[in-house]
Amino acid sequence: MNETRRGYGRYWIGVLPELGYLLPLLPITVAALSILMTLFWTGIGMIPIFVGAFIVLGALFVARGFGILEIWRLRGALFPAITPPRWDRAARGGNALGKLLAPLIDGHYWLYLLHGSLVNPLIGIVSWSITITWLSAGLGGTFFAVYAPFLGDESGGFARLVQYLVDEGVAVPAVLQSPVTHIAIVTVIGVVFLVTLPFVTHGLTWIHHAVARGMLSAFRSEELQVRMADLSASRSAAVAAEGTALRRLERDIHDGPQQRLVRLQMDLASAERQLDKDPEATRELIAQARAQSKEALEELRALSRGFAPPILLDRGLVPALESLAVRAPQPTHVESLLPADLELPPELERNAYFIAAEALTNVAKHANAQNAWVRLELRRIPETDAVWLDVVVTDDGVGGATSLEGHGLDGIDERLRGLGGTVEVQSPPGGPTHVIAHLPVTGELAGSVS
Template sequence: MAMDYGDYGRAEARRAHHRVPAVLRAPLEGRTWREFLYLLLSLPMAVLTFSFAVTMTTAGIALLITFVGVPVLAAALVGVRALGAVERARARVLLKLEISEPEPVRPRNGRTGLMSWVGALLKSGVSWRHVLYAVLHLPWAIGAFTVSVVMWSVGWALFLYPAYWWMYPEWWGQPGMQFGGDSEHDAGLFVDNPFEIGVTCVAGLLVVLATPWVIRGLASVDRLLVSGLLGPSRLAERMWELEEDRGVVVDTAAADLRRIERDLHDGAQARLVALAMDLGLAKEKLEEDPEAAARMVDEAHGEVKLALQELRDLARGIHPAILTDRGLGPALSALAARCTVPVQAEVDLPARPAAAIEGIAYFTVSELLQNVSKHSGARSARVDVWHSADRLMLQVWDDGRGGASTTGGSGLAGLAERLGSVDGLLVVDSPEGGPTTVTAELPWRG
């Protein structure tokens, strides 16, 4: 869920390069031609989908009085889902519509077998939404096809009329393009003088300029139909998000446990083992050489202090006591004081958020300040935390070299995933040369 403001800057720069107004560019833009092609292909696809869906579905329902109706109806739903996959692919290519695949057919209670799968297929809301799409799309496709083709052909025909006007008297034996007239006594209007030709050209130009926007409006309705009826339901999307978030949380917890085990094994545990050996040697020398034993005990006392400090640091890495006892403000102030770069921390919160959110906010700032210390080359940094509506906002700024990104498997990418697992958001603004501003949002959940 991270967002890179550098991409927005580059997009704005590209738009600034366009000296021609959008209304004049639209008829020749690739988007217009792609969407026009989509509307053209929609009619044959809609006829095919409608014919298959209505024929097979009605046949299956009519035959339900016999056993044959069930497989026919199942085949109808399988077919419309396959055609729906084609429609989603067409929308991705021509409409640039990013749409997820709908949830697959899954028998409930872990059952297996053909009949269980058929039963799940018949009960699937996704399958019946595909049938509804097939029914609704045909009338819409007919109207969109007619409007887009008529406007496109009439607009260009009128606009380009000065280029082919000479063909009428030369080849077709009439003064010019004819408007109206249906009998020998009513010949209608022939566009054959410079003024009329110019007016026709201007009218055609107006239609040409309006057609792309009409096409885009028609295509937007198709986007709604495809995303609303052929995509996954909101409940399914939310379920998948929660499953992904749960996976991120499980992976993060497992990584934290491995880190704690490694720190204990390589740090305090190894030091305590060495300490036990030193005390054993000191005990053996106690009667033979009391002074040497005293020196060894003194050295062991120093090792005990170091081991205790390592255990305190490890406990602080799991969950700092100051955060539990005094809250986010004092905890972040202590965190800023330990940073190798001078950090100014300001926390403005009306109350304490939920303990889990408070812990995530603390470790987010901790990781960001570690990045500032190790990678930024900054001379100063600032941490701001505040409450906005139902969100906990935190921002870490530094005057370092910049270039930070959430792409390429960086630490910021992992941090963005962890925040996303609790419906959070990470935004990185870090141009080359700095400064870097990282903004995080978390749900308040007080």
């Protein structure tokens, strides 16, 4: 478990889930042992006639099923999740027969077979025996006073022991021969067993979890390969997103301000030529040039919104989003559930700002909405201790939003993949639409978030 210190009450919380794991151990492990050993050794014996290979293959697949069941049961006992291996790893790129026989050369299948047919049955039988003994002694001893009167003279093993000693002529103090003393001693022993039951169930389950983590989980090298592949994909997505943004900016500048500046240059050249001949026409050309310069300035200001605004750098993410909401064509409401004293990294704030800006632009263009909402919140995943910044943009428009290549939602997805994040779009016909961006929080900040 992840806790370095665990209170006694926390142990009791896990008793029922852990008993739910430990009590069925005997039938499950015996069934696994019987089925796997029968299949495996039958297959080995029939190897000379070739069909044995397929029986061994069946044993490996059955072992995989028992292993996955073990992982699920441990998760149900409130222990950390175990990541199983990728089962298609050894079968990629082969023909149908190669894929069918791939488990024979996959070490994970053989580990699962060893775990299900030998290791888990041995540990499981011992764990089940200890659990049954401890639970019976705890419950039976604690409530001994309730049913002891119905036992008559056969009031328990301790009473029979005392009677045996008396019969053998051993001097036993009278107080120990009293039925009340018998009940008191058995009850105390039962309470001790019951009080220590949470430690026993947790310890036994922990042993099984440690064994399963070592034999049933993906290899560390495989995890590193997956991470490297994800990192490479994220890096490619980041480069693609940056390239797309630059091409879009280049196209916007070419189609907008650049054309107006060319027109402005031509108008000024015409005005210069007609300055002496036709002052009236010159004034008209200068007026047109002023209008062109004003429109070019407005377009440049609009394009500059694609860069981090000064308010984001000076005052942070929430004031920047509030400023963005004021400029939005529809009423937009900003809600921050972040701690008041939290300081986000500048790059994280910048990406969150542009994602919200792109989503609000989509609302203005396509949603036909009357209102929009932007919400910020931090979320920690207990199983992995990962921390995410969620940017949620909601509108009450017509719904039906989909991601099209080269458009807004696709750009948001591309940006997030470059950051190692994800986006969810919930937009049923008729609305409302929720665009939920999950940005990973890394470094010291992630460790400080409770």
